[in-house]
Amino acid sequence: MPVKLKPTSVIKARLGIEPNGRVQKFFTNTCYKHMDKYVPKDEGNLRINVSIQADSITYESPYAHYQYKGISKSGKPLNYQTPGTGDYWDKRMVSAEMQDVDKEVQNYVGGKK
Numbered sequence: 001m002p003v004k005l006k007p008t009s010v011i012k013a014r015l016g017i018e019p020n021g022r023v024q025k026f027f028t029n030t031c032y033k034h035m036d037k038y039v040p041k042d043e044g045n046l047r048i049n050v051s052i053q054a055d056s057i058t059y060e061s062p063y064a065h066y067q068y069k070g071i072s073k074s075g076k077p078l079n080y081q082t083p084g085t086g087d088y089w090d091k092r093m094v095s096a097e098m099q100d101v102d103k104e105v106q107n108y109v110g111g112k113k
Helices: 008-015 022-038 064-069 089-109
Strands: 050-053 056-059
Touching: 022 050, 022 056, 022 089, 056 064
Parallel strands: none
Antiparallel strands: 050 056
16 A cells, blocks of 8 residues: 655645745744854944844845955955954854754754754
């Protein structure tokens, strides 16, 4: 007797692992939470003016690009004053904390290591 399986898309949706699904949203929000401490902070506007979608985090301040790249509008290197912050803050977070993010996502899905 043949076994009838639901389509893969239905199984993925039930588990929340489809594109833009609940697991993707959790992952993105977890990355944002961990990344915050690496984002430069003077008055905090860069950290506050953020758009979070299911699969992206966009810092929307007019100067965000320059802060991210570590250069001023004139092309000079920036000097970050807040300890631990700097350019390419997403890469800093991935290097330092991706194992923690991975564990949190696994716990959320239910696959504890």
